[in-house]
Amino acid sequence: LGGEESAGLSIRGHVPEKDGILACLLVTEAIARRGLTVRQQLEELFKKVGPCYPVRLNLTLEPEVQQRLVEKLKRDWDKFDSEKVVKIDRTDGLKMIREDGSWVLMRLSGTEPVVRVYCEADSPEKLARLVESAKSFVFSA
Numbered sequence: 001l002g003g004e005e006s007a008g009l010s011i012r013g014h015v016p017e018k019d020g021i022l023a024c025l026l027v028t029e030a031i032a033r034r035g036l037t038v039r040q041q042l043e044e045l046f047k048k049v050g051p052c053y054p055v056r057l058n059l060t061l062e063p064e065v066q067q068r069l070v071e072k073l074k075r076d077w078d079k080f081d082s083e084k085v086v087k088i089d090r091t092d093g094l095k096m097i098r099e100d101g102s103w104v105l106m107r108l109s110g111t112e113p114v115v116r117v118y119c120e121a122d123s124p125e126k127l128a129r130l131v132e133s134a135k136s137f138v139f140s141a
Contacts, residue, residue, distance in 0.1 A: 055127060100121075
């Protein structure tokens, strides 16, 4: 199973490329089979795995900021916004996973002067702080 942020979904054995219609059909099937609304199923999922609040930002960069950020993203960080970083993943940019489970991923666009910032936390308040810290990290480069 694979998904991406524009609501496309890929499932082996179904359609060979991402497909938003298939995603909608599968949600409809889950509602029909389980007899629960989408909200009820989401609440059930959050009880099992905990809440998840994600956000994506596209931050436009001046050339000198972009150049400094490139170097900054190569470094390993042991803290992000005073929270301990327990894991760094460089699969697609710099992803810092913090001790509290929240994370931030920053990756430069290959086609425009933009850094894409993805953040996830378990509360809206933590997410807001993480987003502000990510912006400060980028623009203080």
